[in-house]
Amino acid sequence: MPTVELDLVERPFTERGSRLLVTAAPDGLRVARAEYETPLDATTELTALVVHDPAGRLVPVASTTPSELAFANGVSLMFADPSTLVIAGQHAHASWRLSDGTAQALALNGCHVLVGPPGGWSEQAVRTAAEARWERWFAQMPAVRPDLAERARMAWWTLAVNLLPIGGREGLVPSKYGYVGVWNWDALFHAVALRHASPALARDQVLLLLDHQLPDGQLPDVVHDQGVLAETTDLPRSDLARLTEHVGRANGTALSPSAVPVTKPPLAAWAVWKIHRSDPDLPFLASVYPKLVRAHTWWFTASDPDGDGLPEYLHPYSSGLDDSPVWDYGPRAEPPDLNSYLILQADRLADIADALGRPADAAEWRARAAAHTELLLAKRWDGTRFRTLAGGSPVPVRTVLDLMPLITGRLPRAVAAALEQELRSSHYWGEHPLPTVPFDDPAFDPDAMWRGPVWLNVNYLLIEGLHRSGFTTTATELRRRTLAMVRDAGGLYEYWNPLTGTRATHATSGFGWSAALFVDLAAQPDG
Incomplete structure (x- = not known):
């Protein structure tokens, strides 16, 4: 399926119906919420999102398409639904800061909700659904x-x-x-x-x-x-x-x-x-x-x-x-x-x-x-x-x-x-x-x-x-x-x-x- 490469600057990682925008920043990725007459700086959900491998080395973003933001070690961000951004992968660590500055970290061993209501998600099911949504749209x-x-x-x-x-x-x-x-x-x-x-x-x-x-x-x-x-x-x-x-x-x-x-x-x-x-x-x-x-x-x-x-x-x-x-x-x-x-x-x-x-x-x-x-x-x-x-x-x-x-x-x-x-x-x-x-x-x-x-x-x-x-x-x-x-x-x-x-x-x-x-x-x- 022909698709679009997202640069995370002019083209954020986001989804139809979603207020969430994932963009690049000097210290990692930022997730903010799009609201009427409100700058993204005032609606930040989290900042400084980065992924490290088991040895502690920083893993870069490898590619971003409409359906998936992929890090070089197989870790991915995907939208499970318009309100839910998940992070999925194995044998890696993710860390970020909440809008109040609180540091967060996670050992990745499956599919986890990053932003959105709590719930259990299957990495493959989320990926398959996201790819199907975008395939239907581009068709x-x-x-x-x-x-x-x-x-x-x-x-x-x-x-x-x-x-x-x-x-x-x-x-x-x-x-x-x-x-x-x-x-x-x-x-x-x-x-x-x-x-x-x-x-x-x-x-x-x-x-x-x-x-x-x-x-x-x-x-x-x-x-x-x-x-x-x-x-x-x-x-x-x-x-x-x-x-x-x-x-x-x-x-x-x-x-x-x-x-x-x-x-x-x-x-x-x-x-x-x-x-x-x-x-x-x-x-x-x-x-x-x-x-x-x-x-x-x-x-x-x-x-x-x-x-x-x-x-x-x-x-x-x-x-x-x-x-x-x-x-x-x-x-x-x-x-x-x-x-x-x-x-x-x-x-x-x-x-x-x-x-x-x-x-x-x-x-x-x-x-x-x-x-x-x-x-x-x-x-x-x-x-x-x-x-x-x-x-x-x-x-x-x-x-x-x-x-x-x-x-x-x-x-x-x-x-x-x-x-x-x-x-x-x-x-x-x-x-x-x-x-x-x-x-x-x-x-x-x-x-x-x-x-x-x-x-x-x-x-x-x-x-x-x-x-x-x-x-x-x-x-x-x-x-x-x-x-x-x-x-x-x-x-x-x-x-x-x-x-x-x-x-x-x-x-x-x-x-x-x-x-x-x-x-x-x-x-x-x-x-």
């Missing part, structure tokens, strides 16, 4: 080209280990390193890949959000172990402190002290329709359609403070673009992506209505998409670009969001061609496109999250948009360069430096939507 991976297979297997493993019980379902968290909850936007991108293995699991990612929909129709930003994050009073203090570093710094406009809704860009109907096309399920469509309509309507009733028919983001986190330079001009902003998503959503709601045998609804949604496109053009297209507003005024900074109206597939040919030409210009088109801020903009920073690095979700959406707008050659080339960048960079990162194509300085590893969208792009036919 579900969609086929990809041979040159993409190694990175695709890593991505497929990432999706499995990031699955945790969250909010009453099995949710895929963005990363066990610091992102232990189900984020709204991420869940929808995760569903795109999970539909290849388990459409039911993909549907659960959407249902996790809809289960926690607010009475006014808003979808929460995060579903986590303690509840949801749906407004600014729910934010951790560290987030508030970080936001003050850049929000409004160009003009001094501060964050509001009162509660503000926090959500993520509207793509739920887009994800639902992708899942349905892979695995038609009319009862599922019928059950989610009213909730999707309410979520769509929320943007127009609760997130359009100037009443011009073009909703805006009321908070930086609602955009998913936490530190984008558009927020330098204030905590409210209207980049062109939001209304582009809403147009796309209206068309997908039309598709869902058609599938449910509701032609009048479908016609209304398509009419709304057309009218919304006309309004976006009339109010935000200046003849050369779609303008971004902050607090009602245009901002000078340019971002890749200026190109997002391509995803609608509804732009006049001349406007779409102008955007495609800009995308292919030296402002954006390098060996590793697309930077989130163009190379020549004064705000460009290749390592600062949304101020320059490449993000897979942006590229993925624009690849779709280019196809939808008739620019197949550019879409194909953007897909090729995106896949090559991820293949060659060494890991599934949160974002990439667009100058080098390598991991950006502060990007986390094992990132869920990077894994999900890489798999989906790699599974698409070439050409």
Whole structure:
């Protein structure tokens, strides 16, 4: 069975459904627990785990695969179940320190629980079960080209280990390193890949959000172990402190002290329709359609403070673009992506209505998409670009969001061609496109999250948009360069430096939507 070698740094030894992470440290192995908004240093179960042979010599780790962490003398760590990490072997000694500093030691003569509830386990039974679990999972991976297979297997493993019980379902968290909850936007991108293995699991990612929909129709930003994050009073203090570093710094406009809704860009109907096309399920469509309509309507009733028919983001986190330079001009902003998503959503709601045998609804949604496109053009297209507003005024900074109206597939040919030409210009088109801020903009920073690095979700959406707008050659080339960048960079990162194509300085590893969208792009036919 093809598998993945884990380095115990970017790729910890862990298991689907488990909060436990085994990583390497200078003094041995560490076992910590992944929890929402909690650093691993605060959830350490044990540290300095080492193995010695009967003569007292230190035994190194020989290999780590998804099913087993093996020391050179046959001692192994394995998951008996998501809560239970065992150590198994003969004629060896293991030692470690508990989180309070207490030293522990064990003479190995079978299979012992290292972390988890007491119980008796058979080494061979644990190994056989673990190997079978991972064989079943990798067997579900969609086929990809041979040159993409190694990175695709890593991505497929990432999706499995990031699955945790969250909010009453099995949710895929963005990363066990610091992102232990189900984020709204991420869940929808995760569903795109999970539909290849388990459409039911993909549907659960959407249902996790809809289960926690607010009475006014808003979808929460995060579903986590303690509840949801749906407004600014729910934010951790560290987030508030970080936001003050850049929000409004160009003009001094501060964050509001009162509660503000926090959500993520509207793509739920887009994800639902992708899942349905892979695995038609009319009862599922019928059950989610009213909730999707309410979520769509929320943007127009609760997130359009100037009443011009073009909703805006009321908070930086609602955009998913936490530190984008558009927020330098204030905590409210209207980049062109939001209304582009809403147009796309209206068309997908039309598709869902058609599938449910509701032609009048479908016609209304398509009419709304057309009218919304006309309004976006009339109010935000200046003849050369779609303008971004902050607090009602245009901002000078340019971002890749200026190109997002391509995803609608509804732009006049001349406007779409102008955007495609800009995308292919030296402002954006390098060996590793697309930077989130163009190379020549004064705000460009290749390592600062949304101020320059490449993000897979942006590229993925624009690849779709280019196809939808008739620019197949550019879409194909953007897909090729995106896949090559991820293949060659060494890991599934949160974002990439667009100058080098390598991991950006502060990007986390094992990132869920990077894994999900890489798999989906790699599974698409070439050409």
